[in-house]
Amino acid sequence: MKEHLKNDSVNISHLLDIIKKQSTEYLNSLADRPTSITSTFISEAIDIPEYGYGTEEVIKLFNKRFEPIMVGSAGPRYLGFVTGGATPASVAGDWLTSIYDQNTQSTKGQGDISANVEMETIKLILELLELPDSFLGGFVTGATMSNFTCLAVARQWLGKEKGRDFAKEGISETIKVLTATPHSSSIKSLSLLGMGSNNIIKIRTDGDDREAISIKDLEEQIIKLNGEPFILISSGGTVNTVDFDDFIQIKKLKETYNFWWHIDAAFGGFAACSDHYKHLVEGWEYADSITIDCHKWLNVPYESAIFLVKQQYNILQVETFQNSNAPYLVDPLADFSYLNFLPENSRRLKALPAWFSIMAYGKQGYRDIVENNVSLARNFGILIENSNDFKLLAPVRLNTVCFTLKDDDKQSEVGRFLEMLNHTGKVFMTPTFYNQHKGIRAAFVNWKTTETDVQLIFDTMNNIITQLK
Numbered sequence: 109m110k111e112h113l114k115n116d117s118v119n120i121s122h123l124l125d126i127i128k129k130q131s132t133e134y135l136n137s138l139a140d141r142p143t144s145i146t147s148t149f150i151s152e153a154i155d156i157p158e159y160g161y162g163t164e165e166v167i168k169l170f171n172k173r174f175e176p177i178m179v180g181s182a183g184p185r186y187l188g189f190v191t192g193g194a195t196p197a198s199v200a201g202d203w204l205t206s207i208y209d210q211n212t213q214s215t216k217g218q219g220d221i222s223a224n225v226e227m228e229t230i231k232l233i234l235e236l237l238e239l240p241d242s243f244l245g246g247f248v249t250g251a252t253m254s255n256f257t258c259l260a261v262a263r264q265w266l267g268k269e270k271g272r273d274f275a276k277e278g279i280s281e282t283i284k285v286l287t288a289t290p291h292s293s294s295i296k297s298l299s300l301l302g303m304g305s306n307n308i309i310k311i312r313t314d315g316d317d318r319e320a321i322s323i324k325d326l327e328e329q330i331i332k333l334n335g336e337p338f339i340l341i342s343s344g345g346t347v348n349t350v351d352f353d354d355f356i357q358i359k360k361l362k363e364t365y366n367f368w369w370h371i372d373a374a375f376g377g378f379a380a381c382s383d384h385y386k387h388l389v390e391g392w393e394y395a396d397s398i399t400i401d402c403h404k405w406l407n408v409p410y411e412s413a414i415f416l417v418k419q420q421y422n423i424l425q426v427e428t429f430q431n432s433n434a435p436y437l438v439d440p441l442a443d444f445s446y447l448n449f450l451p452e453n454s455r456r457l458k459a460l461p462a463w464f465s466i467m468a469y470g471k472q473g474y475r476d477i478v479e480n481n482v483s484l485a486r487n488f489g490i491l492i493e494n495s496n497d498f499k500l501l502a503p504v505r506l507n508t509v510c511f512t513l514k515d516d517d518k519q520s521e522v523g524r525f526l527e528m529l530n531h532t533g534k535v536f537m538t539p540t541f542y543n544q545h546k547g548i549r550a551a552f553v554n555w556k557t558t559e560t561d562v563q564l565i566f567d568t569m570n571n572i573i574t575q576l577k
């Protein structure tokens with residue numbers, strides 16, 4: 109063992125050369141990499157080696173056992189879920205994150221002060237999204253954990269409104285959560301936070317063909333609460349049809365009623381990068397908390413997302429997440445450490461890939477990525493609309509196309525069609541159910557995707573239709 113460790117350490121340059129070569133080859137052929145894996149992983153079980161093999165041999169082992177099951181999910185035609193790619197700069201930042209291997213917590217710190225990088229990155233993201241600097245932000249693993257973090261502070265706020273300290277006492281009563289079309293991860297967060305996923309009050313949407321909240325119904329439900337404080341979970345881009353709640357109207361309600369306003373803008377928030385689409389998020393700066401996913405439209409590698417919580421709630425946030433009995437409550441920013449503001453304690457320097465990418469491509473770079481993806485989605489939507497075999501289930505509002513087979517009698521074939529399509533390995537989409545229809549979602553979130561990809565995808569779809577007939 110010692111031998112291998114010593115050899116590896118002496119040969120690090122050689123090892124990194126191998127990795128560099130393999131990485132370059134992979135990235136350069138990413139567009140041709142299958143977007144899904146057709147065979148299930150069957151490989152002989154292996155046991156822990158007594159002395160190990162050394163890294164060079166282990167690379168070979170990885171290439172034999174696991175490399176073949178890596179899919180081109182960072183490639184241009186992986187349109188499933190909401191899957192971003194990784195820009196070259198973000199890959200560089202991610203690589204260096206491992207090399208420098210910081211444990212990112214504090215800005216003034218005991219030993220390590222890498223949280224300054226995180227603070228600076230948050231500032232840059234606020235500028236990119238044209239949000240005010242009144243938000244405190246930090247990095248977590250994904251939008252799920254961001255929703256969790258924001259809703260945890262909301263829970264503490266609500267307790268305080270009722271004269272309770274839920275962080276210390278636990279929750280002793282039902283918390284009212286109002287929402288129309290929440291992402292599943294918000295529901296999961298409610299169950300993790302002890303608020304109960306069954307306790308949401310569902311607000312109607314603004315008509316059958318919308319996923320956005322009906323402001324009228326929202327106000328009616330609020331009035332029924334008789335002044336009881338509550339939490340509102342609103343959407344800045346729903347996953348099926350990328351619908352946005354009316355933030356201007358919600359802001360008006362907030363002037364009259366007492367509630368915590370959370371926006372899940374995991375990917376839709378990036379509409380703010382473009383003059384054409386920023387109206388969709390107009391008024392979002394008045395929210396108490398916002399979720400933004402960076403491994404989606406910021407196109408940095410997994411696992412990267414940020415929470416944004418208004419700084420006026422710093423104390424509530426520390427009450428929720430504090431890891432020690434230190435007197436942070438006096439001034440939580442004076443001896444700032446992220447471990448008192450979010451779920452994790454030890455963390456890698458998660459912000460670095462985002463910092464690299466934002467500095468490498470700037471506002472214009474992200475404007476181009478967003479506008480290119482939206483334009484591809486719209487063009488794909490036009491192909492669908494003009495086709496004899498497919499139809500849209502919702503208008504293409506931003507970067508996602510939600511569609512199905514045109515003939516309603518063929519609803520039972522939607523699953524089979526999608527399975528065959530994904531089986532080609534040329535494109536990957538995910539199923540959904542929307543407006544009483546089995547549907548398919550294609551989300552454009554990758555900087556690499558081009559018009560040629562859209563045409564190839566559409567041709568592949570038509571081939572499958574011919575096979576089905």
Ligand SMILES: *Cc1c(COP(=O)(O)O)cnc(C)c1O
Pocket residue numbers: 190249250251252253291293345346347372373374375401413
């Ligand atoms: C993707 C997504 C999430 C969950 O994000 P993860 O990064 O997978 O944790 C939450 N909300 C919305 C709107 C999303 O699109």
